């Protein structure tokens with residue numbers, strides 16, 4: 001078994017981006033500027049947004065954190081989004097998900113200027129991605145593509161089973177793996193909560209990508225020998241013995257599955273760090289596209 005090491009690959013990508021920023025600075029141009037909108041104080045969201053801001057600092061991007069209280073109304077959030085759309089200094093921004101229940105998530109995502117939508121969640125970017133046109137690719141699926149590509153994993157003609165149909169991971173992942181370009185060109189099955197006898201699909205898969213959020217759902221008996229396993233699940237499980245008060249569990253029963261798999265992502269240190277790195281990549285791309293339009 002070989003490790004699909006997201007920590008290592010994400011560091012490589014961040015170093016490449018930092019080198020680009022150095023060149024931008026040497027030309028006397030404005031560095032990429034990412035803004036992140038956080039509504040409320042969900043613990044995991046605070047960690048992820050904090051990590052995005054810290055990464056910006058590390059690689060030389062400008063960043064703006066817009067922190068809004070839990071009681072923020074939909075109208076107030078939409079007003080903030082229009083402000084960011086019209087702020088010429090900002091190249092791209094994200095609205096950290098999930099949003100509080102009283103806010104219509106899709107309405108908010110629809111309000112983001114597609115040219116600044118570095119999460120790739122706007123319907124225009126999603127549609128363009130499905131049509132294999134230039135678009136922003138959502139950071140987690142984009143990160144998985146990079147992990148496969150940089151480890152030279154063959155995908156053409158392979159059976160790929162995606163578990164979970166979320167708009168952030170499962171749906172875009174299934175579309176990307178069926179695109180003609182590498183890494184893709186695979187035969188894709190998108191499974192979800194209504195799929196019966198899911199193990200009949202996973203046992204036939206050359207590549208399993210699981211984004212379910214159910215700790216240790218995928219067991220060794222559910223995969224075939226030599227399969228590539230990509231675990232997107234990140235669930236915080238209470239653990240008083242740990243200094244953080246929780247441990248992170250993936251969707252995969254790592255120890256037993258690793259014995260049968262050819263490649264496997266660890267959790268933590270697999271897909272998670274790639275998500276942050278690819279958001280930075282999308283922000284760099286957004287800056288370049290905006291600079292060309294001016």
Ligand SMILES: Nc1nc2c(c(=O)[nH]1)N[C@@H](CN(C=O)c1ccc(C(=O)N[C@@H](CCC(=O)O)C(=O)O)cc1)CN2
Pocket residue numbers: 044047048049094095096097098119139140168234248267268269270271272273274275276
């Ligand atoms: N607007 C968005 N919201 C959300 C996204 C997204 O891409 N855009 N994805 C997830 C959360 N997420 C980024 O926002 C994210 C999740 C996990 C990690 C990560 O590095 N995980 C570490 C573990 C860290 C921990 O939980 O302590 C790892 O797997 O090694 C980064 C980003 C939902 N919302």
